Amino acid sequence: MTTDGAPDFLRFANIQKSYDQKTLVVKDFNLDVAKGEFLTLLGPSGSGKTTVLMMMAGFESVTSGDILLDGHPITRTAPYKRNIGMVFQNYALFPHMSIAENLAYPLKVRKMPKADVSERVERYLKLIELDGFGGRTPGQLSGGQRQRVALARALIFSPSLVLMDEPLGALDKKLREQMQLEITRLHKKLGFTVIYVTHDQTEALTMSDRIAVFDDGVVQQCAAPDVLYEQPANAFVADFIGENNFMPGTVVGHDGDTVRVKISTGEEIVTRRADCDTVGSPCKVAVRPEKLFILPSDHAYDNTITATFSVRLYVGDFIRYFFDLPDGTEIVVKVLNDHAAPQFAEGEQAKLISRQHDCFAFAAKS
Incomplete structure (x- = not known):
């Protein structure tokens, strides 16, 4: 069970990761995530947060331990069978496709009927406030608009979980703040579960239900933003979150x-x-x-x-x-x-x- 009593949706059980079989970059990671929760993995570069995300996605193998999604172990499940959406910093949109074709791609791969594809693409264009932009290519959009398309493409096939790896890192301060509000709005409206990776503490405090603070492959504290800020568990958390x-x-x-x-x-x-x-x-x-x-x-x-x-x-x-x-x-x-x-x-x-x-x-x- 998660700390607030909600049933476990995602569980990391005794996860460890080593690239050379000598040094652990993730050490005994244990965490339960509730359905619909927005969990942020926060920490400095090299702390292990992105490695955890890549293991969740299936892009990195797990050295030991298990990952369970909705009660089913997925540690050895191929990435394309995990039903997980991904949003990257560099958008990862197909430049030769229109915006509508980019959104339709994950639906066509899943062999959704053509009429249903068109209807859902129009619905998601409206959801991200880009209705009328379906015929444009990614190169004809601003950075903020491209990131909204990337977000919609990760959500359009109704994934079990959405993983976001520094998705706002390429945006300037003003756009970044706008996209924080946009992601928060969509999360509240649609209720999807998010694992979000960032090194930006302000972003984490603004958007998250809970934050897991990483250092040297270990979670130093996992709690709600106000608890981390007001009741840090150790000096690292006190120093890393805000100013002290x-x-x-x-x-x-x-x-x-x-x-x-x-x-x-x-x-x-x-x-x-x-x-x-x-x-x-x-x-x-x-x-x-x-x-x-x-x-x-x-x-x-x-x-x-x-x-x-x-x-x-x-x-x-x-x-x-x-x-x-x-x-x-x-x-x-x-x-x-x-x-x-x-x-x-x-x-x-x-x-x-x-x-x-x-x-x-x-x-x-x-």
Whole structure:
């Protein structure tokens, strides 16, 4: 069963992958996916996320373990028999075919009656808001339009599952954001199951029901976007998802789920315990720039940090303030760009405040 109690639709059971029979690029991957779920595999280059997608598609063999789709093992099933749609970064459309012919191709391969093919092609052209474009070739469309056609072609034969490998990587920022909304709209309308691969954390947070964060072939955490952001399981997730300040310190006490940490200013701050609570052990305290505030402030707080101001950067809708701790650690605070945004002289000391709920203590080694 998946974490929310929905029945398993897709299951990865003890999946491992090695290309040389020595080094594992995917290590003991276990995950259940519910029908209709949008799951994103997120991680840096070389972390193993694309390898998992290629094994799911059947383009890479599985070294050990099993993949089950709708209760049936498909680990040794040929790719063309898996009934899976694929969307790639480079569109993979046939340049010599019209848009309508591109959409019709997977239906003709499955020997669908001609009348049904025409009706479904027209329906999907309308669905992606390209009705009237069926006679054009891919070269006559914009990048965003071509990617919508690629998406429609992956969906038109009603696949069991849709795999997307960095599908928006070739688009500029504005088009990318438009296509994120388009894919999300189609997913909600049609209810298909998605495994989506990206290294773009904003894209993952925006589109996903759950995100599996990869590093070195291992899933570090798999959870809903808000849980990953607000409750990272370890320092890698805290650093990879969004932006975080990390302050070196030493654990001086703990009580249940909270830890007291002494930082280089000599001040003690209270944090939530992540993977660190041994008194005397080195640790690092993570707190996000938007969760830090500068005194005086209307925000409630538990912790105070004395820091030295270095520089102020104007970013438009907000301002980034950079401070230094005595050990040289740089701290960033994000402040909304309004009349209350403070002014500092270089070298001036300030008091930074935070809630203990917004701070996490991680083991220094992590």
